[in-house]
Amino acid sequence: MVKTGLDIFLENIDGYRNRTIGMIVNQTSVTSDLRYSWNVLREKGLDIRKIFSPEHGLFATEQDQIAVGSQPVPDIELVSLYGSSSDTLIPDCTTLDDLDLILFDIQDVGARYYTYVNTLALFMEAATGRDLEIMVLDRPNPLGGAVVEGPLLDMAYRSFVGIFPVPVRHGMTPGELALLYRDWKKLDIRLSVLSMRGWSRTMLFHETGLPWVPPSPNMPTVESAAVYPGMCLFEGLNASEGRGTTTPFQLLGAPFINPNHLLEQCKGTGFEGIYLRPTWFKPTFHKFQGEAIGGLWIHVCDQNRFRPFATAVALTAALHKLYPVDLRFLDGVYEFNDTIPAFDLLAGTDSVRHALLDGNDTPSIISSWQQDETAFLVTKEQYHLYR
Known part of the structure; x- marks a missing residue:
């Protein structure tokens, strides 16, 4: 394992008994026998002063x-790093005054748009110039560390769902991302990473032997995580990404979709490694709450060929071809931003x-971002902690 x-x-x-410690954690910060880290560390005599919780809260009780x-x-004093304004994403400097070590373990x-590592990046910026060590307790990338996918973030579209200068699917661990971010932003911080033992870049989560603890309310399974780098794009469309069901991101649908007609459009480039099953579903909350809507269920049959971002773009193209009047890209406030469409914030560019x-x-x-992928594969190698 x-x-x-x-x-x-x-x-x-x-070696840490004389440190005053804060922790950036949620319910995924567990030992191999599923005990919460903050309880275990306190039982072993460490001075845990504060817990900083990310989006969704310490136990993922809140929706997105x-x-x-x-x-x-x-x-334990608990500080939320996800409030009602963008100011809350950055810790108040006074909350760091009595600490000399921050442990990140999520x-x-x-x-790129999953916000926990973005919380880490903003915390690193807040710690710049302070006599404070940030230590990342590394965990696996459930999608492996070999494949990257999607366009690089255009800094004009930087937001809480796009902070790192990486493709949508980055193929890095939290520790590796932290090292990259420190160098990219030229941060004056004491950063250390406790690497995993036994993980390799080709390893998917089910091969790690580790238990899957849902990191957020709509990430119940590893299968949800596998499709998420693509299907999160549907948060920027007036089509459901399956929130309000037991299989979020594995489903898509809308009242204007005829499942069989859509299935006929979903062939060729972008649909490798999956089966699409026409279906109907009724979300219990979020878009189209209580309404039976038509759509498709994504079944991943070949993880090595499946490219989730390309698939989501191909699905969006099929929807636009079939329903050019009905399909809309959403405006409005999305992750504290009210000037850029959510789809663009997620893609990291308006070109898609x-x-x-x-x-x-x-x-x-799909070929438009392949140059970005090729360039980033070279860039990220210098931050690899694992083969």
Whole structure:
């Protein structure tokens, strides 16, 4: 079984007994026998002063884009890093004054827009110039560390769902991303990474032997994580990404979709490694709550051939071709941004949306970011902690 950075930390715990510690954690910060890290570290005599919780809260009780307020954690001060404004994403400097070590230990899902590592990046910026060590207790990228996919982030579209200068699917661990971000931003911080033992870049999550703890309310399974780097794009469309069902991101649908007609359009480039099953479903919350809508269920049959971002773009192209009047790209507030469409914030560029609206063929759209992928494969190698 893979040993996480937390496992390695516990093997060397005596070296941290004189530190005053804060932790950026949620319910995924567990030992191999599923005990919460903050409880274990306190039982072993460490001075845990504060917990900083990310989006969704310490136990992922809140849905996406919902401010996290009070949370029940006995005897430890808890600071939410996801409130009702963008200012809350950065810790107040006074909350760091009595700390000399911050431990980051949260399971990521391998997509640029998943916000936990973005919380880490902003925390690193807040710690610049302080006598404070940030230590990442590394965990696996559930999608592996070999494949990258999608366009690089255009800094004009930087937001809380796009902070790192990486493709949508980045193929890096939280520790590797932290090292990259420190160098890219030239941050004056004390950063260390406790690497995993036994993890390799070709390893998918089910091969690690580790338990899957849902990191957020709509990431119940590894299968959800596998499709997320693509299907999260549907948050920027007036089509459901399956929130309000038991299989979020594995489903897509809308009242205007005829499942069989859509299936006929979904062939060729972008649909490798999957089966699409026409279906109907009724979300219990979120888009189209309580309404039976038509759509498709994505079954991944070949993880090695499947490219989730390309698939989501191909699905969007098929929808636009079939329903040019009904399909819309959403405006409004999305992750504290009210000036840029959510689809563009997620893609990290407006070029994908414009290509779709212009009716460009799917292969040419997908090929448009291949140069970014090739360049980033070279860039990220210098931050690899694992073979």
